Amino acid sequence: MSNHSIQKAESHSLMHDAKKRRILGDVLSHLFLGVMAVIWLVPIVWVFAESFNKNTAPYTRTFFPTEFSLNNYIALFTDRSVLNFPKMFMNTFIVAIFVCLISMFFVLSVAYCMSRLRFRTRRTFMNVVLILGMFPGIMAVSAIYFILKAVGLTGEGLTTIALILVYSAGSGAGFYVMKGYMDTIPTSLDEAAMLDGCTRLQVFYKIIIPICKPMIVYQAIIGFLTPWLDFVMAKVICRTQSNYTVALGLWLMLDKEYIQNWYARFAAAAVVISIPIAILFIVMQRFYQESMSGSVKG
Amino acid sequence: MTTATLSRREMRRRKKMGADYVAPSPYSVKAALTKGDIFTKLSAVVFGLGNIVRKQYIKGIALLALEIAFIVFMIVSGAGYLSKLPGLGDQKQGKKLVDGFWVYTAGDNSVVILLYGVCTLVVCVLFVYLWTISLKSAYKAECLIREEGKAPSVMDDFRTLTDQKANQLLMFLPTLGILVFTVLPLIFMISMAFTSYDHKHLTLFDWVGFQNFGEVFSNKGGTVNAGLFMSVLAWTLVWAFFATFLNFFLGMFFAMIINRKTTHFKGFWRACFSMSIAVPQFVSLLVMRTMLQPTGAINRLLMEWGWIDSALPFFTNATWARVTVIIINLWVGIPYTIMQITGILQNIPADLYEAAKIDGANWWQIFIKITMPYIIFVLTPYLITTFTGNVNNFNVIYLLSAGNPTPVGSSAGKTDLLITWLYKLTVDKNDYNLGAVIGIMTFIVLAVVSLITYRNSGSYKNEEAFR
Numbered sequence: 001m002s003n004h005s006i007q008k009a010e011s012h013s014l015m016h017d018a019k020k021r022r023i024l025g026d027v028l029s030h031l032f033l034g035v036m037a038v039i040w041l042v043p044i045v046w047v048f049a050e051s052f053n054k055n056t057a058p059y060t061r062t063f064f065p066t067e068f069s070l071n072n073y074i075a076l077f078t079d080r081s082v083l084n085f086p087k088m089f090m091n092t093f094i095v096a097i098f099v100c101l102i103s104m105f106f107v108l109s110v111a112y113c114m115s116r117l118r119f120r121t122r123r124t125f126m127n128v129v130l131i132l133g134m135f136p137g138i139m140a141v142s143a144i145y146f147i148l149k150a151v152g153l154t155g156e157g158l159t160t161i162a163l164i165l166v167y168s169a170g171s172g173a174g175f176y177v178m179k180g181y182m183d184t185i186p187t188s189l190d191e192a193a194m195l196d197g198c199t200r201l202q203v204f205y206k207i208i209i210p211i212c213k214p215m216i217v218y219q220a221i222i223g224f225l226t227p228w229l230d231f232v233m234a235k236v237i238c239r240t241q242s243n244y245t246v247a248l249g250l251w252l253m254l255d256k257e258y259i260q261n262w263y264a265r266f267a268a269a270a271v272v273i274s275i276p277i278a279i280l281f282i283v284m285q286r287f288y289q290e291s292m293s294g295s296v297k298g
Numbered sequence: 299m300t301t302a303t304l305s306r307r308e309m310r311r312r313k314k315m316g317a318d319y320v321a322p323s324p325y326s327v328k329a330a331l332t333k334g335d336i337f338t339k340l341s342a343v344v345f346g347l348g349n350i351v352r353k354q355y356i357k358g359i360a361l362l363a364l365e366i367a368f369i370v371f372m373i374v375s376g377a378g379y380l381s382k383l384p385g386l387g388d389q390k391q392g393k394k395l396v397d398g399f400w401v402y403t404a405g406d407n408s409v410v411i412l413l414y415g416v417c418t419l420v421v422c423v424l425f426v427y428l429w430t431i432s433l434k435s436a437y438k439a440e441c442l443i444r445e446e447g448k449a450p451s452v453m454d455d456f457r458t459l460t461d462q463k464a465n466q467l468l469m470f471l472p473t474l475g476i477l478v479f480t481v482l483p484l485i486f487m488i489s490m491a492f493t494s495y496d497h498k499h500l501t502l503f504d505w506v507g508f509q510n511f512g513e514v515f516s517n518k519g520g521t522v523n524a525g526l527f528m529s530v531l532a533w534t535l536v537w538a539f540f541a542t543f544l545n546f547f548l549g550m551f552f553a554m555i556i557n558r559k560t561t562h563f564k565g566f567w568r569a570c571f572s573m574s575i576a577v578p579q580f581v582s583l584l585v586m587r588t589m590l591q592p593t594g595a596i597n598r599l600l601m602e603w604g605w606i607d608s609a610l611p612f613f614t615n616a617t618w619a620r621v622t623v624i625i626i627n628l629w630v631g632i633p634y635t636i637m638q639i640t641g642i643l644q645n646i647p648a649d650l651y652e653a654a655k656i657d658g659a660n661w662w663q664i665f666i667k668i669t670m671p672y673i674i675f676v677l678t679p680y681l682i683t684t685f686t687g688n689v690n691n692f693n694v695i696y697l698l699s700a701g702n703p704t705p706v707g708s709s710a711g712k713t714d715l716l717i718t719w720l721y722k723l724t725v726d727k728n729d730y731n732l733g734a735v736i737g738i739m740t741f742i743v744l745a746v747v748s749l750i751t752y753r754n755s756g757s758y759k760n761e762e763a764f765r
Contacts, residue, residue: 022560026561032555033552033556037567037570040571043589044582046589047577063595063599106471106475109472112468113464113465113468113469118318119320119465120320123315123318125473129476132476133686136717136720136740137692138690139484139734139740141721142487142724143484144483146409146486147479147482147483147486166479168475169478169480170476170479171475172469172472172476173480180679199461199464201468204468229579231580232696247578251584270577270581273581278573281572282569282572282576
C-alpha cells in the first residue's frame with residue numbers, strides 16, 4: 001500500500017516537473033520569438049515610416065522620422081524629369097510577365113522529361129546542367145552583353161526583348177525543384193493513363209500538370225519576381241536610363257548624386273514595389289507549403 | 299537486342315544505371331556506315347538523300363536544306379571568321395587622306411573576332427551532330443523498309459514525337475536557350491582567360507596561353523597575385539560555410555520552435571519572418587547599408603543612448619565588416635530556411651513519430667533519428683545549391699560592403715568574394731583575362747566541393763526512396 005502511494009507521489013512530482021518545464025519552455029520560446037520578430041521587423045517598419053518622411057535627406061537626427069507627409073509618393077509618380085519611375089515600373093512589369101510564362105513552360109517540360117521519361121542522354125543532361133550551374137553567373141554577364149550587341153539587341157527600345165531573352169532562356173536549367181516534386185507523383189498514375197491510350201505528351205498535360213498546380217504557382221511567382229529583383233544583369237544590359245528596370249532605378253536613387261533629394265522617395269518606391277511582391281509571396285508560401293506536403297494525398 | 303551483342307562498356311553502363319538504363323538505338327552511325335546500302339552511305343555527303351529515296355520527302359528536304367544553309371554560311375562568312383580566330387586580327391584602326399578628307403579605315407576588333415569565331419565553332423559542332431542525324435535516320439528508314447515494308451511518314455514521326463520521343467519535342471527550346479545564353483557565353487569567357495584582353499589591350503589582343511594563370515599564381519607583385527588570391531579564396535570558403543550552415547541550423551531551430559505543439563500564434567510568427575522575404579533583397583540590403591554607415595541611423599541611435607562614443611566601424615574594419623555581412627546574411631536567409639523546413643516538418647509521416655514514442659524514444663532521439671535524416675534527405679540538393687549560391691553570392695557582398703575595406707593599391711577588398719573580385723576586375727578595370735581566370739578557379743572550387751557531396755547524398759543515389 002505504502003509502496004503504491006510513494007509511486008503515485010513520485011509520478012505526481014514527475015508530472016508536475018514536466019508541466020513546469022513545459023511552461024518554462026513555452027515562456028522562453030515565446031520570448032525568443034518575440035525578440036527575433038522585432039529584429040526582423042524593425043528595418044521593414046523603418047522603410048515604411050521613412051517613405052512618409054517629410055525630410056528627404058538620408059542622415060537625419062532620429063531613427064524614425066518625426067514629420068510625415070504623402071509628398072514622396074506623389075513626387076515619385078508625377079516627377080518624371082530626373083528619374084522616370086512609372087516608366088521603369090512598366091518596363092519591369094512587361095519583362096516579368098513574359099519571363100514568367102516562358103520560364104514556366106521551360107521548367108515544366110524539362111522537369112517532366114527528367115522525372116518521367118527515360119532516354120539515353122537524361123543523366124548526361126542532368127550532370128551538364130549541374131556543372132553549368134557551378135560556373136559563376138557573373139562571369140557570363142559581360143559575354144552575354146557582347147552576344148546581344150552582336151545580334152543588335154542592345155539598341156533603344158530593344159533592351160526589353162533582350163532582358164526577356166536573358167532571364168528566361170536559361171530557366172530550363174532550374175528544373176530540380178519541380179523534378180523533385182514530380183518524383184513524388186506515383187508512376188502508377190502514368191501507367192494507368194497510358195493503358196487507357198494516352199500518349200506521353202497527353203500524360204504530361206492531362207495528368208502531371210494538374211497535379212503539379214501548387215508547384216506551378218510557386219514557379220510562376222519565382223519567374224515573375226526575377227526581373228524585379230535582379231540588378232546585375234540589368235545593369236550591364238540597360239545602358240540608357242529610359243530602359244532601366246525598377247531595381248536599377250532604386251540603386252541609382254542611392255547614388256551620391258541623388259541621395260540627398262531621393263532618399264525618402266527611395267523608401268516610397270521600395271514600399272510601392274514591395275506590396276505586390278509581398279502579396280505574391282504570401283500566395284506563394286501557401287502553395288509552396290501545400291506542394292511540400294506531397295503531391296497526391298490519401 | 300540481346301546481351302551477347304552489347305559491348306563491355308554498355309554492360310558496365312547497364313549495371314551502373316540499373317532500372318534507368320536505356321539501351322542504345324540500333325541505328326548508330328557506325329552501323330549506318332558499315333551495314334547501310336549505297337543511299338545510306340551517300341547520306342553522309344548529301345544529307346537527307348537516304349530519306350528522300352525512301353519517300354520521307356519532308357524530312358529529307360529539311361536535312362538537305364540545313365546542310366546547304368551551313369555550307370552557304372561557311373562560304374559567305376564562317377570561313378573568314380574561323381581563319382581570323384588564331385591571330386585574333388592585328389589590323390589597327392588607321393586614317394587615310396582621301397581627296398583632302400581624313401577617312402578612317404576600320405580596324406580589327408579582337409572581341410568581335412573572338413565572339414564570331416566561337417559562334418562558328420559551335421555551329422560546326424552542331425553540323426557534325428546534324429551529320430549523325432542524317433546518317434542515323436537514313437539507316438533507320440532503310441532498315442524499317444526492309445523489316446516492315448515502309449518507312450514512317452511525317453505523321454508517324456510527329457506521333458512518335460508526342461509519345462516515345464516526347465523528350466525531343468519538349469526539351470528542344472529549353473536546351474536551345476541554355477546553349478545560347480549559358481554555354482556560349484561560358485565558352486567565350488573561358489577562351490578569354492587565354493588571351494591578353496586587359497585594360498591595355500581593349501581592341502586588339504592575342505592568344506597568350508597559360509600566361510594569365512601564371513600571373514595569378516605567382517608572387518611577382520602586380521595587382522593580382524597568389525597571396526591575394528589565396529586570401530580571397532579562404533574568405534570565400536569561410537563565408538560560404540558560415541552563410542550556409544548557420545542559416546540552415548538557426549533556421550531549423552526557429553522552425554522547430556514555431557512548430558512546437560504548445561507554441562501559440564504559429565501563423566503570426568511565420569508571417570513576421572516571411573515579411574522580410576517579401577521586401578526585395580536589394581532594397582533591404584541597400585537600407586541596411588545606409589543604416590550602418592558611420593553617420594547612419596544605427597550609429598546615431600547608439601550614440602544618442604550614450605552606449606558608444608565614436609561610430610562603430612561596420613564596414614571600415616576588416617573583422618567587423620566580415621562579421622557584419624555574415625550576420626546580415628542571416629537576417630536575409632533564415633526566413634527562407636524557415637519556410638522550407640516548416641513544409642518538410644509537416645510532411646514527415648506522423649506514424650514514424652508514434653512508433654518512436656511507443657518504443658520509448660525521447661525528443662532528442664526522435665530528432666536525431668527521424669527528423670534530421672528526413673530533412674537532410676530532402677534538403678541535401680538544396681544545401682549544396684545554397685553553398686554554391688553563397689560562394690557566388692554577389693548581391694549581399696556587393697550591395698552591402700562592396701568588398702570594403704580595401705587596402706590601398708589592392709585590387710580586392712577584405713570582404714570581396716571571388717565573384718565580386720571577378721566583377722570588379724572585368725566591369726570596373728576591364729581586365730577580362732584575369733577575371734576569366736578567377737571565374738575558372740571559382741568553378742573548379744565549386745565543382746570539387748559539390749560533386750563530392752552531391753554524389754554521396756541519398757537523394758542522388760536513390761531518387762525514388764520516398765516515392
